[in-house]
Structure formats: structure tokens, C-alpha cells
Amino acid sequence: MELFSGFSLKALNTFGIEATAQSYIEFEKETELVSFLKDKLSGFPDHLIIGGGSNILFVEDYLGLVIGIRTKGIAKEAENDDYVFVKAAAGEKWDHLVEYCTEKNWGGLENLSLIPGTVGAAPIQNIGAYGIEQKDCFYSLTALNKQSGIVETMFSKDCGFGYRDSIFKNHAKGKFVIISVTYKLAKHPVLNLDYGSIRQEILKEHFNLKNITIQHVRDVVIEIRKQKLPDPLFIGNAGSFFKNPTVSAELHYLLKTENPDLISFPMADGNFKLAAGWLVEHCGWKGKRIKDAGVHENQALVLVNYGLASGNEILQLAKQIQISVFEIFGVDLVMEVNVI
Numbered sequence: 001m002e003l004f005s006g007f008s009l010k011a012l013n014t015f016g017i018e019a020t021a022q023s024y025i026e027f028e029k030e031t032e033l034v035s036f037l038k039d040k041l042s043g044f045p046d047h048l049i050i051g052g053g054s055n056i057l058f059v060e061d062y063l064g065l066v067i068g069i070r071t072k073g074i075a076k077e078a079e080n081d082d083y084v085f086v087k088a089a090a091g092e093k094w095d096h097l098v099e100y101c102t103e104k105n106w107g108g109l110e111n112l113s114l115i116p117g118t119v120g121a122a123p124i125q126n127i128g129a130y131g132i133e134q135k136d137c138f139y140s141l142t143a144l145n146k147q148s149g150i151v152e153t154m155f156s157k158d159c160g161f162g163y164r165d166s167i168f169k170n171h172a173k174g175k176f177v178i179i180s181v182t183y184k185l186a187k188h189p190v191l192n193l194d195y196g197s198i199r200q201e202i203l204k205e206h207f208n209l210k211n212i213t214i215q216h217v218r219d220v221v222i223e224i225r226k227q228k229l230p231d232p233l234f235i236g237n238a239g240s241f242f243k244n245p246t247v248s249a250e251l252h253y254l255l256k257t258e259n260p261d262l263i264s265f266p267m268a269d270g271n272f273k274l275a276a277g278w279l280v281e282h283c284g285w286k287g288k289r290i291k292d293a294g295v296h297e298n299q300a301l302v303l304v305n306y307g308l309a310s311g312n313e314i315l316q317l318a319k320q321i322q323i324s325v326f327e328i329f330g331v332d333l334v335m336e337v338n339v340i
């Protein structure tokens, strides 16, 4: 592995933001990654781990070492009558893992098809889509504890998974480098078709749900996602820029009374989750563009770089959106994307 100086990060973030890392190194071999982290990381007090760069917004050059995780490998670790335990290296592409498991008919991850990024980043914000989150199949992960230099195994109870959340975004932020993740997948898959239009889309092409497999579910999820979300290869973005906010039943009642078409979902704790895309759209932002920073025309939750936007221009746009959503609806939008 080579240590580069003044390395452009443009190709390493899906927003396509031009930013430079003071230095950059990447690892394809897990052993080399782990020994570097154990022996050399202390020489680089300022460092940033990067996977697919699909949840990062660079607002300035990075004055430290960026470490690219490119380790590969997917293997069945164990199995019993009902489950297989599949371990994947942190640098594996997430969707490659989903494709691999779906082809083997190991069920659980198929609704998370086509999410960009790496396996190692999946637990960080507990990725989710189409009715499931990675925590639903998560078994364990290995992570290097930067303080002790020890590779620890962590189970679900240790990771504090929540909606787009985990300990790795909170008190353990920056303390661990995830090396591998193991998922527990069903040998007799149970289909999860309840979210959005999945069932409806499947029934468009199939007479009934009798012989539907997880491959069908994967195919439909991929189709829906391709229609709804911009492809970073053509237009820079990092998926949803904001999280869907949770509000109290009281505030929900007020908002719903004033806006009968408000899109919201009741939660088990009595609160309500609001569709942030609806809020942003109803503040008039959908399709708006300020220079090369914009709000996607089909999905108001997705901020886009039409080409030459700087990270700061995207961030300023995000802040203006937060202000108007607060002024109009009294709701705080929290950014999902990591601003660096």
C-alpha cells in the first residue's frame, strides 16, 4: 500500500465534491489494515475512515489521513437447520453481499438491495429501506478498538442500533474501525412485502404471491429504487440528506389538522414519524436549484450536486431547508449525511 499526498477525494464521494486529503492510503488486505491500525495509526491523530463515500459531504479539504477500506471476502461461517451465518469484509460492496445471499436463497437482506456503500459502514447508521434495517439480520461485527489496539467482537446489544443510528454515531464515534460484519440469514426465507409498493409491483408481473422468491423481491426493490433515487454515477448525491423526524402525538395532531395530507406513521411509543420529503416539498424546495446545488425534482429529501457545487454550497442549501421546515412546521430536521 502506498501513502499518497494531496489526494483528490472527488471520485471517493458520491456527491462528487472536489476536496483534497492531506494524505490517503487504502487497504485491500485485512491483515495489512489491522496491523497498520495497530502500529501506525497513532502517527496520524487526524484520520478519517472512508468506505464508498455515499454518506459523506466534504465541506473542506481534509487535513489528515483518509483511510480507504477496500478489503474483500464473503464466507459462510456457520449454519444450522434454519440459519446461515455469513461474514463479509468491511470493504465489500454492500449490494454485492445482498446479491450473493439472494442468489443462495439466504433470506433477510433482499429489501436492502442496491443501497450504495460498503458492508463496514452498514452498522454505522444501521442502514434501512423498504421495511427493514440491517439490525434485523445483524449477528455480530469485529472492530478494532483504536484505544486498546484490540479487535473486539460486538453483538447487537453492544451496538445500540436505532433508526439511522448506533453507538458508532454517538459515544463510540471515531473509536472503532469496523473490520467485518456477520449476518444471520434464513434458510427458509420469509418475504417482507409490506412496505410501500413492493407487493403491488410484484403483483403487476405475477398472478399471485405463491412462487415469489427473495430474488423477485430484490428485483422489484432495485426497480423501485432506480425510479425514485438519482444514480450518483450521473448526478451527485448521498441519498436522503435528512432523517425522517419523530414528533409527539400533540404536535402531530396540530400538524395533521392544518395539513390533512401530511404523511406520517404512528410509532409504537405513541409518537409519530413524519415523511421529511413531504415537509421539504411543502416548503417549496422540491426541484429548486441554487447554482449547482439542488433539491432533487422527484425526491425532496435528496440534495444533489449538478456538477460543480462545493460541499459548502450543499450545506448552505441544507441549512436553508432546515430553517424553512422549522419556521413553517416547527419541526427540526436532523442531517443524516456526515458533514466533514
Ligand code: FAD
Binding pocket: 014, 048, 049, 050, 051, 052, 053, 054, 055, 056, 069, 090, 115, 116, 117, 118, 119, 120, 121, 122, 124, 125, 126, 127, 128, 129, 176, 177, 178, 179, 229, 230, 231, 232, 237, 238, 239, 240, 338
Ligand atoms: P461512507 O460514506 O464511506 O462513510 C459513512 C460513515 O461511516 C463515515 O463517518 C465513515 O467514517 C464511517 N465508516 C465507513 N466505513 C467504516 C468502517 N469500516 N469502520 C468505521 N467507520 C466507517 N442509506 C440507507 O440507510 N438507506 C437507503 O436506502 C440509502 N439509500 C441511498 C441511496 C443513494 C443513491 C445514496 C448515494 C446513499 C444512500 N444511503 C442509504 C446512504 C448510504 O448508502 C449508507 O449510509 C451507506 O451505509 C454508506 O456506506 P459507505 O461505505 O459509502 O460509507
Ligand code: EPU
Binding pocket: 128, 129, 130, 131, 196, 228, 238, 239, 240, 241, 242, 243, 244, 263, 275, 276, 277, 278, 279, 281, 286, 298, 299, 300, 301, 336
Ligand atoms: N414524499 C413526498 N415528497 C417527496 C418525497 C417523499 O411527499 O419529495 C413522501 C412520499 O410520497 C411517501 C413518503 O414521503 O409517501 C416517504 O417517501 P419514500 O418512500 O420515498 O421514503 P423516504 O421516507 O423519503 C426513506 C429512507 C430512504 C429509503 C426509503 C425506502 C430515510 C431518511 N430515508 O425515504 O433511505 O430508501 O425510505 O425505505 O429514512 C437514505 O437513508 O439515504 C435513504 C435513501
